Amino acid sequence: MSYFQLQYFQNNVVQATAEAKTMFNPKCDFFVPQFPLLPEKSLDDITRSKIAFVLLYQNSAVEGAQFTRELLLIRIIKDIRNFVNETSCKDVNTADAIKHIFSLGYMRAKIEFNLQYKIKNIDWGKREDKVRHTIPFWRKQTIKIPPTKPFNKYSVALAENIKTSKISFKSEELKDEYTKFFQNSEAVVKRMKTMTSLHSSPGIGYVMHPPAGPSNSNSHGQQQHQGRKLIYRGHRGQNQFRRTTEQKQQQNSARPMPRQNWLPNKFRDKEHTRQNDEAQNTRRRVYEVNSRKD
Secondary structure: OHHHHHHHHHHHHHHHHHOOOOOOOOOOOOOOOOHHHOOHHHHHHHHHHHHHHHHHHHHHHHHHHHHHHHHHHHHHHHHHHHHHHHHOOOOOOHHHHHHHHHHHHHHHHHHHHHHHOOOOOOOOOOOOOOOOOOOOHHHHOOOOOOOOOOOOHHHHHHHHHHHOOOOOOOHHHHHHHHHHHHHOOHHHHHHHHHHHOOOOOOOOOEEEOOOOOOOOEOOOOOEOOOOOOEEEOOEOOEOOEEOOHHHHHHHHHOOOOOHHHHOOHHHHHHHHHHHHHHHHHHHHHHHHHHHHHO
């Protein structure tokens, strides 16, 4: 049954791929900021990439199914041979017996496969592609009008704060605030330069090594430690340093913890019960040994 299932799958996928038809629509959680404003060329390129991915996936699946079919054949013949060797007499020809049983199993499995599975004769030349062309909502309208209002919640909040004078928008005050903001740490300056350049930003988790020399205090009263591997995590322009994962693991390994604390909640009761049972069994064995000595 499994052999015929793989064969049916292979036939359909090969025919669909030969007609350049996609059999599923891939989904991903890749977030593109300001997606509604992407140009039409980028949207078309994304769709073509999805089609190429699906066709490559289908080809790989066909090759893998071919290997599985051959593996199943080898296992079936091996099982039949073991059965014949264990049950047949010496006068029986082993090769003929294997062929006979294999033929019977082949015909029976083929009949059952056609009875149990819904076999379809699909004309893949007339089938539609499963891959969908993803476009913003405004491009689906008859009159295509791109959005002009900001849909970033932080942009909306910033504009509202400027209107209500909660945030200063005067040139001199903004210039002073900008200068103070970037004087807090050299790491912030490097990060902003990277963001404004064509290269990708290191982002959170970027490992920094402080420069050699005497430690200098910044405006937040923090010190740059020498000889320590620190990780900069930018948050609202502050210069924050965190311990590396290796340092955390070393500190946690040196800290003794009860065994049941590291287990999930649903396993803690079972672990506690198991430990009590082991302790009770140990006490019973000790009592039995002491009784025998007496």
